[in-house]
Amino acid sequence: MSDQSDQSNNNFDKDGNKKPPQPGVSNNKVPEEELALTKSVGSKGLSSFFSSLMAILVGLVVGVIILMIANPSNAGQGLIAILRGGMTGSPTALGQSVATSIPIIMTGLSVAFAYKAGLFNIGASGQFMIGGVFAVYVAIKGTMIPDSILWLVCMLAAMVGGAIWGSVPGILKAYFKVNEVITSIMMNYIGMYTAKIIIERTIYDSRYARAQNVPLRAQIPTLGLNTRFPGTNLNISLLLCIVFCVIIFIISSRTVFGYELTAVGLNPDASRYAGINSKRTVIIAMMIAGAMSGLGAYMMYLGGTGVYMDTKEIVASQGFNGIPVALLAMNHPIGVFFTGLFIGHITIGGENLQLYGYSKEIIDMIIAVIIYCAAFSLILKQLLGRIIQGKFRINRQKPRGPAPQGPGRYMHPEETEVSS
Amino acid sequence: MSKNVIEMDNITKRFGSFTAVDDVTFHLRKGEIHALLGENGAGKTTLVNVLFGLYAHEGGTIRINDEFATLNNPNDANDYGIGMVHQHFMLVQNFTVLESIILGDEPAKGGILNMREARRKVIEISERYKLAIDPDAEISEITVGQQQRVEILKMLFRENEILIFDEPTAVLIPQEIDELMKIMRQLAEEGKSIIFITHKLNEIQQVADRVTILRKGKHVATRNVADTSADEMSELMVGRAVDLQVDKGHVVRGDIVFSCENITVKRELSEKNAVHDVSLEVRAGEIVSIAGVDGNGQSELVYALTGITPPNEGRIFLNGVDISKFSIRERTKAGMAHIPEDRQRYGLILDYTLANNLVLQTYYEPRFQNHGFMRSGNILEYADELIDRFDIRSSEGATSMGRALSGGNQQKTIVARELDRDADIIIAVQPVRGLDVGAIEYIHKQLMDQREKGKGVLLVSFELDEVMNLSDRILVMYEGEIVADLDPDQTDERELGLYMAGKKKEAVNV
Numbered sequence A: 001m002s003d004q005s006d007q008s009n010n011n012f013d014k015d016g017n018k019k020p021p022q023p024g025v026s027n028n029k030v031p032e033e034e035l036a037l038t039k040s041v042g043s044k045g046l047s048s049f050f051s052s053l054m055a056i057l058v059g060l061v062v063g064v065i066i067l068m069i070a071n072p073s074n075a076g077q078g079l080i081a082i083l084r085g086g087m088t089g090s091p092t093a094l095g096q097s098v099a100t101s102i103p104i105i106m107t108g109l110s111v112a113f114a115y116k117a118g119l120f121n122i123g124a125s126g127q128f129m130i131g132g133v134f135a136v137y138v139a140i141k142g143t144m145i146p147d148s149i150l151w152l153v154c155m156l157a158a159m160v161g162g163a164i165w166g167s168v169p170g171i172l173k174a175y176f177k178v179n180e181v182i183t184s185i186m187m188n189y190i191g192m193y194t195a196k197i198i199i200e201r202t203i204y205d206s207r208y209a210r211a212q213n214v215p216l217r218a219q220i221p222t223l224g225l226n227t228r229f230p231g232t233n234l235n236i237s238l239l240l241c242i243v244f245c246v247i248i249f250i251i252s253s254r255t256v257f258g259y260e261l262t263a264v265g266l267n268p269d270a271s272r273y274a275g276i277n278s279k280r281t282v283i284i285a286m287m288i289a290g291a292m293s294g295l296g297a298y299m300m301y302l303g304g305t306g307v308y309m310d311t312k313e314i315v316a317s318q319g320f321n322g323i324p325v326a327l328l329a330m331n332h333p334i335g336v337f338f339t340g341l342f343i344g345h346i347t348i349g350g351e352n353l354q355l356y357g358y359s360k361e362i363i364d365m366i367i368a369v370i371i372y373c374a375a376f377s378l379i380l381k382q383l384l385g386r387i388i389q390g391k392f393r394i395n396r397q398k399p400r401g402p403a404p405q406g407p408g409r410y411m412h413p414e415e416t417e418v419s420s
Numbered sequence B: 001m002s003k004n005v006i007e008m009d010n011i012t013k014r015f016g017s018f019t020a021v022d023d024v025t026f027h028l029r030k031g032e033i034h035a036l037l038g039e040n041g042a043g044k045t046t047l048v049n050v051l052f053g054l055y056a057h058e059g060g061t062i063r064i065n066d067e068f069a070t071l072n073n074p075n076d077a078n079d080y081g082i083g084m085v086h087q088h089f090m091l092v093q094n095f096t097v098l099e100s101i102i103l104g105d106e107p108a109k110g111g112i113l114n115m116r117e118a119r120r121k122v123i124e125i126s127e128r129y130k131l132a133i134d135p136d137a138e139i140s141e142i143t144v145g146q147q148q149r150v151e152i153l154k155m156l157f158r159e160n161e162i163l164i165f166d167e168p169t170a171v172l173i174p175q176e177i178d179e180l181m182k183i184m185r186q187l188a189e190e191g192k193s194i195i196f197i198t199h200k201l202n203e204i205q206q207v208a209d210r211v212t213i214l215r216k217g218k219h220v221a222t223r224n225v226a227d228t229s230a231d232e233m234s235e236l237m238v239g240r241a242v243d244l245q246v247d248k249g250h251v252v253r254g255d256i257v258f259s260c261e262n263i264t265v266k267r268e269l270s271e272k273n274a275v276h277d278v279s280l281e282v283r284a285g286e287i288v289s290i291a292g293v294d295g296n297g298q299s300e301l302v303y304a305l306t307g308i309t310p311p312n313e314g315r316i317f318l319n320g321v322d323i324s325k326f327s328i329r330e331r332t333k334a335g336m337a338h339i340p341e342d343r344q345r346y347g348l349i350l351d352y353t354l355a356n357n358l359v360l361q362t363y364y365e366p367r368f369q370n371h372g373f374m375r376s377g378n379i380l381e382y383a384d385e386l387i388d389r390f391d392i393r394s395s396e397g398a399t400s401m402g403r404a405l406s407g408g409n410q411q412k413t414i415v416a417r418e419l420d421r422d423a424d425i426i427i428a429v430q431p432v433r434g435l436d437v438g439a440i441e442y443i444h445k446q447l448m449d450q451r452e453k454g455k456g457v458l459l460v461s462f463e464l465d466e467v468m469n470l471s472d473r474i475l476v477m478y479e480g481e482i483v484a485d486l487d488p489d490q491t492d493e494r495e496l497g498l499y500m501a502g503k504k505k506e507a508v509n510v
Helices: A022-038 A041-070 A073-082 A091-116 A122-142 A147-176 A178-200 A237-254 A256-266 A270-271 A278-301 A317-328 A335-358 A364-388 A413-417 B042-050 B073-081 B097-102 B115-128 B144-157 B172-188 B201-207 B230-238 B298-306 B328-334 B345-349 B354-358 B376-389 B406-418 B437-452 B462-469 B493-501
Strands: B004-017 B018-029 B033-037 B059-064 B083-087 B162-165 B191-198 B210-215 B218-224 B256-265 B275-283 B287-292 B311-318 B334-339 B425-429 B456-460 B473-478 B481-486
Touching: A041 A317, A041 B018, A073 A335, A091 A122, A091 A147, A091 A237, A091 A256, A091 A278, A091 A317, A091 A335, A122 A147, A122 A178, A122 A278, A122 B073, A147 A278, A178 B210, A178 B230, A237 A278, A237 A335, A237 B115, A237 B376, A256 A270, A256 A278, A256 B042, A256 B376, A256 B406, A270 A278, A270 B004, A270 B345, A278 A317, A278 B144, A317 A335, A317 B073, A335 A364, A335 B256, A413 B456, B004 B042, B018 B033, B018 B042, B018 B059, B018 B191, B018 B210, B033 B172, B033 B201, B042 B191, B073 B083, B083 B144, B097 B115, B097 B144, B115 B144, B115 B425, B144 B172, B172 B201, B172 B493, B191 B230, B201 B311, B210 B230, B218 B334, B230 B437, B256 B298, B256 B456, B275 B287, B275 B298, B275 B311, B275 B456, B275 B481, B287 B462, B287 B493, B298 B311, B298 B425, B298 B456, B311 B328, B328 B334, B334 B406, B345 B406, B345 B493, B354 B406, B376 B406, B425 B437, B437 B456, B437 B462, B473 B493, B481 B493
Parallel strands: B018 B218, B033 B191, B033 B210, B083 B162, B162 B191, B287 B456, B287 B473, B334 B425, B425 B456
Antiparallel strands: B004 B018, B004 B059, B210 B218, B256 B275, B256 B311, B473 B481
């Protein structure tokens, strides 16, 4: 008997049974599309955009469900209030929405940038508070500084403060391999109390138990924006936000430092092999991240919006809110600007929920769901891809039966390298 | 002619859009050793994994002993009497040999393990097949060759009639390979049918009756080994004529370019040093190989020399300059190139583009940066040039992600980057591991070119063929020490094997 004789490519085997159909079409089509989606950088950005959009939609659906449970009759109006956010027609509300967004855009930028280097900066709050106290201190005590540059000096002070606070977890990570999550959380509390001590000892206004008013001459220039949009306190900080988002984008994608930073974040071992000074990279990355958080506080406390640094023992929430902003933007510096605006927008919308008898915390639940979905969307995307490609073990317990067709059940490590 | 015990007809297996096995027919006769030959990625392992119930196939039929079979998992395969020795052994380190053999098929009476019966049976089998083994030794204590015996005994204990050996010789020294070949022959004579997966032609000629050659998932040919030649097999396997025998032209050896003295690397929590007092030197125009079984301190030595993990003691010289205290970057600039052992961990940033990976060691040079800004135009241009020159294949050229490249092209990327820097010493660790014959041929040629250009090459390899083929000098490393300094023209694989196994030691005065 000869083996070669069996190799004619007919559709019947020796016993005349028809061969199982080749499940080529259904099995092949989807992964190819998936591949095409993730192929080029451009379409990758697009798919990230869509998964963020999906996360937002799911979050809103959950929000509606919560509204329905709480009070079905007003749910529709509640949803409209959320979506409308600050755009209620009054410039004050719009200005409020922007003012809410600005600090979290900056802390979001901080978190996103640190993440490029593989660091999870959960200490944006501490950096925020120290940056704020530095800026406010200079604003109040810097009487010898000329008016024309005082706002700039304050801004630099905020960046320096944030950078110092960011550098501590960076140094501990680089030299002692201490996990930056733990140290940066600790630095939040140390930052909060340090800010409290500085305020109470130097620039305290005991009548209101808070820092003194920031003199008008130290406030962020408005360039007439507040008169053009009457009723708002608009100043140039939104423009500054855009500028810093672009700067961070350029640093991370166009510079040698950004190349090293991303390399360290993506593969520390290969970076070491290539002789990249990862200690220096990690520390500078954390300092820049800290400076961005500090800037957020500068824009908040020196914007003339009637917000003051107080001495309550509460860690600033703006720092933590930067995390969802960064996550939703998939850590893209430009994306952060838009997700920050969005989160600010619906936060104001959430406050308006109270008009319909809902508590404003519902919006925090919606934001939380959105963040969960954003974080899960990556995992979901991979999982779906695998199921579609038939590499996921589904019918493990299936007893012997007809020849299995379609999806396989086991992924061999060797087979993952399949390509080109 | 004896009858077929396995008939796999028109088997097709896809992974997504990739067809790993395409309409392959493979028949195994009773009592034969049937070799499956093919390059990496040709589909050999996938085909036997289908037979072993690890993968479901999409097209074709499997008949075992004339009966249509559906295999959903390895237990089904076992029910059909199919056993497999995997490339990487599946053994529990702190079990004894006896426990390992009976694991999964324990003889028991009323739920109580009958060790006496098990021991009797294991000893009987090991005597019958002359597979001497100490049933009470722990797996962690015995050699790799003996561990393989345990795997074979495991199949025999289960009375498997169809035995699959997946690249069984990859981890063995030459003496152990000979031993294994004898065992396989004997098993076949006892009536067992054997599938032998390999990419080594001499082993096929030594032991197999028939050979089936796969290429890119397709069946190319089935031949009687007696009626074919090594040349024909390699041509069928690669699809063109290959010459793996590198032409080692005469190169005048120059001065010492690279040397190290008394390198010692301590191991954590262990008295024994990972590298103990190693000194060596490499001259210009010379390829010096470090042979040895994996895990004898080669990796630690390379980490010490390249600065990834500085040694506890010892000095390193490059072109007469003491570089012991140099950082990795300073070593790179001083003229050291390093093709690392683990290409995905050290060699590449998988989520960087090919272009970014190609400048990983040079991105800071003025040609690629201007006042801290990357000159992406120059980088892409340079990348395109290297891609062209080193024939790196990818779907999107310089902008392909490192992750999207095949193993061979990933390695070519590293080789291109390291060799284009005009370094004086090239430290290459297992540069062709896991690559197909075409890529091996290419990379070996590149290393020979460097030698001709008067560069020094320090090659660390676990493959004796590679060591014998390329080297001007062979150092053998055993348990952290250099135990031999040999001339490849005056030694053979047998002698090397003895040194590698620590059975022979010469006074080395390098």
